[in-house]
Amino acid sequence: MRTIEMNNGVVKMIDQRKLPRQFEIVECRDYGAVAHAIKDMTIRGAPAIGAAAAFGLALAALESKATTREALLRDLDVAEKILRATRPTAVNLMWALDRVMKQAQTQNLDASGLRDWVVAEAQRIAEEDVQINTAMAKNGAALINDGDTILHHCNTGPLATVDIGTALGCIIEAHRQGKKIHVLVDETRPRLQGARLTAWELMQYGVPMTLIADNAAGHYMRKGKVQKCFVGSDRVAANGDVANKVGTYKVAVVAHENGIPFYAVMPTSTIDMTLAHGDDIPIEERDAREVTHIDGVPIAPEGVHVGNPAFDVTPNKYITALVTERGVVRPPFGENLLKTMK
Amino acid sequence: MRTIEMNNGVVKMIDQRKLPRQFEIVECRDYGAVAHAIKDMTIRGAPAIGAAAAFGLALAALESKATTREALLRDLDVAEKILRATRPTAVNLMWALDRVMKQAQTQNLDASGLRDWVVAEAQRIAEEDVQINTAMAKNGAALINDGDTILHHCNTGPLATVDIGTALGCIIEAHRQGKKIHVLVDETRPRLQGARLTAWELMQYGVPMTLIADNAAGHYMRKGKVQKCFVGSDRVAANGDVANKVGTYKVAVVAHENGIPFYAVMPTSTIDMTLAHGDDIPIEERDAREVTHIDGVPIAPEGVHVGNPAFDVTPNKYITALVTERGVVRPPFGENLLKTMK
Numbered sequence: 001m002r003t004i005e006m007n008n009g010v011v012k013m014i015d016q017r018k019l020p021r022q023f024e025i026v027e028c029r030d031y032g033a034v035a036h037a038i039k040d041m042t043i044r045g046a047p048a049i050g051a052a053a054a055f056g057l058a059l060a061a062l063e064s065k066a067t068t069r070e071a072l073l074r075d076l077d078v079a080e081k082i083l084r085a086t087r088p089t090a091v092n093l094m095w096a097l098d099r100v101m102k103q104a105q106t107q108n109l110d111a112s113g114l115r116d117w118v119v120a121e122a123q124r125i126a127e128e129d130v131q132i133n134t135a136m137a138k139n140g141a142a143l144i145n146d147g148d149t150i151l152h153h154c155n156t157g158p159l160a161t162v163d164i165g166t167a168l169g170c171i172i173e174a175h176r177q178g179k180k181i182h183v184l185v186d187e188t189r190p191r192l193q194g195a196r197l198t199a200w201e202l203m204q205y206g207v208p209m210t211l212i213a214d215n216a217a218g219h220y221m222r223k224g225k226v227q228k229c230f231v232g233s234d235r236v237a238a239n240g241d242v243a244n245k246v247g248t249y250k251v252a253v254v255a256h257e258n259g260i261p262f263y264a265v266m267p268t269s270t271i272d273m274t275l276a277h278g279d280d281i282p283i284e285e286r287d288a289r290e291v292t293h294i295d296g297v298p299i300a301p302e303g304v305h306v307g308n309p310a311f312d313v314t315p316n317k318y319i320t321a322l323v324t325e326r327g328v329v330r331p332p333f334g335e336n337l338l339k340t341m342k
Numbered sequence: 343m344r345t346i347e348m349n350n351g352v353v354k355m356i357d358q359r360k361l362p363r364q365f366e367i368v369e370c371r372d373y374g375a376v377a378h379a380i381k382d383m384t385i386r387g388a389p390a391i392g393a394a395a396a397f398g399l400a401l402a403a404l405e406s407k408a409t410t411r412e413a414l415l416r417d418l419d420v421a422e423k424i425l426r427a428t429r430p431t432a433v434n435l436m437w438a439l440d441r442v443m444k445q446a447q448t449q450n451l452d453a454s455g456l457r458d459w460v461v462a463e464a465q466r467i468a469e470e471d472v473q474i475n476t477a478m479a480k481n482g483a484a485l486i487n488d489g490d491t492i493l494h495h496c497n498t499g500p501l502a503t504v505d506i507g508t509a510l511g512c513i514i515e516a517h518r519q520g521k522k523i524h525v526l527v528d529e530t531r532p533r534l535q536g537a538r539l540t541a542w543e544l545m546q547y548g549v550p551m552t553l554i555a556d557n558a559a560g561h562y563m564r565k566g567k568v569q570k571c572f573v574g575s576d577r578v579a580a581n582g583d584v585a586n587k588v589g590t591y592k593v594a595v596v597a598h599e600n601g602i603p604f605y606a607v608m609p610t611s612t613i614d615m616t617l618a619h620g621d622d623i624p625i626e627e628r629d630a631r632e633v634t635h636i637d638g639v640p641i642a643p644e645g646v647h648v649g650n651p652a653f654d655v656t657p658n659k660y661i662t663a664l665v666t667e668r669g670v671v672r673p674p675f676g677e678n679l680l681k682t683m684k
Binding site: 188189190195196199200203208212214218246250260283292299301303307308312 | 561
């Protein structure tokens with residue numbers, strides 16, 4: 001099944017907090033449940049969050065008892081604000097909400113027609129995500145050579161999107177094309193998306209891999225064991241600075257120092273041309289328990305003070321290229337992103 | 343109590359695998375038990391391992407039924423080989439064993455006298471460690487300014503030594519001197535010595551601190567929140583390359599990129615002048631379960647392939663200075679280490 005899908009007024013998503021131990025489906029029957037699922041990371045990954053937000057609006061449309069177009073738009077507006085507040089860093093969330101809300105206002109439809117339109121638009125966003133990821137996977141796979149070992153941070157596979165994936169989509173596509181590759185999988189503390197999700201996905205697809213502590217990535221890079229780094233992205237600024245899962249910046253600096261190409265992969269919906277540079281991207285601070293506990297088991301002294309930024313910003317100078325569905329964007333990013341986004 | 347001590351033929355050590363949840367003392371009554379405790383990291387930290395190895399030989403001397411000097415030396419030789427094989431990277435282990443064994447051979451004593459001498463020599467090694475660490479702490483504290491936030495990797499506190507500590511000893515000493523400092527504590531996957539031991543120790547001493555995932559260190563460095571990095575060391579080559587807990591290399595490169603001074607702190611017994619550079623240092627590969635399980639809880643798919651190097655090597659160009667009991671050694675390290683080690 002896809003990471004998220006909607007049928008007959010029910011949004012179903014794979015519970016990513018339970019993998020790899022349990023494969024469970026969560027059913028959301030109202031937009032509040034979708035907002036909760038985004039916030040608690042039942043669903044995560046920038047593109048998947050975008051689709052989830054759109055499906056949230058679709059459920060809000062179905063829930064609404066409005067009988068006029070205006071009343072329905074007001075109800076959608078309330079839902080939109082709650083969905084928007086769930087996570088601050090990934091721009092796909094805002095992008096999907098903006099797309100549905102702006103177009104909804106221009107549809108010349110009555111309440112019933114608009115209701116159907118919102119549901120259909122959410123389905124289109126999900127469907128387009130799969131198509132976009134398929135194109136990105138091809139563009140990224142072309143950068144991978146036979147024999148490469150690729151370092152990967154966080155999770156960017158099918159589970160991070162509606163299907164196919166972003167950075168991991170490129171890697172899986174290269175494997176499908178018959179290239180002999182190996183993946184070094186950063187476990188990605190604190191939430192361990194690499195150990196829990198990426199390792200599990202690569203094993204499903206039969207891609208040769210080695211799971212490592214994030215701390216070990218530098219050792220392998222310095223020893224010449226890594227030929228490429230591939231990561232996803234939660235928001236890209238107009239100058240090519242990349243906000244992504246915390247730890248990405250360290251990987252990028254060490255890759256740069258060792259002359260290893262560093263690629264960030266994202267749909268153009270992740271690129272926020274309204275932000276001049278990465279330091280304008282808000283960085284989400286998450287619960288201390290993500291650091292102090294693992295599956296409820298305490299791993300630090302009680303009452304310890306914790307810092308837990310969920311993302312960091314990698315300045316454009318460490319990035320070899322941005323891989324999008326429209327092609328591979330190389331420096332100078334300011335200029336070339338403008339062309340790509342036209 | 344000290345991290346390790348020996349009284350009446352019993353070696354007692356704090357069980358560092360159980361902290362911070364339980365404070366337990368392990369008693370070793372034969373050298374095999376000491377070897378096991380080093381291998382399974384009941385005791386860890388390069389200087390503490392050195393003292394443990396010496397106490398292991400002391401127990402071997404007491405265990406031996408030899409009635410001649412030559413027979414006792416043969417029994418010590420057997421024990422020495424088993425103790426030496428426990429962990430390959432920390433040179434203090436080899437240093438302590440070499441010191442006891444070489445001097446034992448030159449002592450003009452009968453079996454009974456030599457037995458007493460070995461026990462006394464182990465006690466001297468432990469006692470000297472405390473004195474050396476006290477001197478190092480003063481030398482390192484002088485590098486720390488009022489208002490500094492210091493990033494620290496792994497555990498180098500009193501628990502990593504017989505007492506006082508190495509890098510963390512400097513930090514605790516600066517705090518004792520009344521400097522207002524803050525410590526960013528890398529949790530230090532895979533074994534979480536930062537979260538479990540360093541955080542606990544700093545809380546005991548009342549030093550203000552924040553625990554972070556290793557991945558977050560780059561974010562804070564790039565944001566200008568870190569003024570110094572302090573780490574310990576498991577082995578230093580003659581050119582100043584430093585082998586230390588895996589992840590140290592990433593910290594050093596990112597510190598260098600951000601113009602943050604990076605200090606490695608170690609007794610001169612950690613400096614191995616027989617090695618020209620760091621790539622000659624053997625890197626211990628440890629059990630996959632350190633990565634795939636936390637306190638017995640699986641955090642990765644069953645059967646996943648794992649890489650788990652316990653250490654990495656930081657080339658000398660990323661190191662601002664080496665802090666030893668004999669003073670602060672600055673580049674060029676080759677030349678200045680020769681002078682220091684004379």
